[in-house]
Amino acid sequence: MEANTYPDPRVSRLINETVVPVQFNVSVDVGALNRYHVHWTPAFFYYDTDDNEFRRSFGPLNPDQFIGEFWLARGLRWFSSGHFDKSVEIFEQALEHTRNDPYRHPENLYWIGPAKFEGSGTLEDLLEGFKKLQETYPDNDWTLKSKQLKFD
Amino acid sequence: MTRVTTLYEGGREMIQAVTWRSSLEEARIEAREQGKDLFIDLYNPG
Numbered sequence: 001m002e003a004n005t006y007p008d009p010r011v012s013r014l015i016n017e018t019v020v021p022v023q024f025n026v027s028v029d030v031g032a033l034n035r036y037h038v039h040w041t042p043a044f045f046y047y048d049t050d051d052n053e054f055r056r057s058f059g060p061l062n063p064d065q066f067i068g069e070f071w072l073a074r075g076l077r078w079f080s081s082g083h084f085d086k087s088v089e090i091f092e093q094a095l096e097h098t099r100n101d102p103y104r105h106p107e108n109l110y111w112i113g114p115a116k117f118e119g120s121g122t123l124e125d126l127l128e129g130f131k132k133l134q135e136t137y138p139d140n141d142w143t144l145k146s147k148q149l150k151f152d
Numbered sequence: 153m154t155r156v157t158t159l160y161e162g163g164r165e166m167i168q169a170v171t172w173r174s175s176l177e178e179a180r181i182e183a184r185e186q187g188k189d190l191f192i193d194l195y196n197p198g
Contacts, residue, residue, distance in 0.1 A: 020186070032194050043194040045194075049189070
């Protein structure tokens with residue numbers, strides 16, 4: 001990460017412009033592992049300033065993976081805090097950054113449906129979002145989740 | 153403490169490296185002032 005990912009200007013710009021980054025060296029600050037309830041590094045966390053955690057990730061990421069992961073974290077930050085229109089905006093922008101990532105692009109497509117649905121209350125928004133996921137990735141785990149809707 | 157590192161190429165400032173903070177409390181205050189969120193990285197250089 002230090003050698004390849006953080007020095008990437010796309011990564012450093014994204015971090016510096018959108019969040020305040022904090023770094024703990026766990027070989028020096030051994031308590032950090034307990035504070036965040038982890039036993040593996042590298043570990044990344046996206047928080048708001050009220051100590052709400054919105055996403056965590058483990059293991060090294062190349063610059064493209066990191067950028068996609070970061071955009072998903074930002075989308076979930078707004079979705080999980082109830083700012084659905086903002087989350088739709090972020091998730092749709094994220095598509096540009098996840099589209100070549102077979103791990104994150106399906107998740108990105110998945111969340112657009114719930115984000116639109118929670119904002120509008122319109123079931124068609126949810127189904128339309130899931131439809132794009134199902135057409136693009138028919139066998140993905142996120143697709144299977146999207147098919148487990150139950151209607152009362 | 154804020155560590156700011158600027159990379160240079162050809163004598164011209166090109167890239168602002170990630171400006172990591174080491175104090176969570178100070179970072180939280182700064183984030184509130186700027187309306188930003190926090191990104192936390194735990195790493196082991198060994």
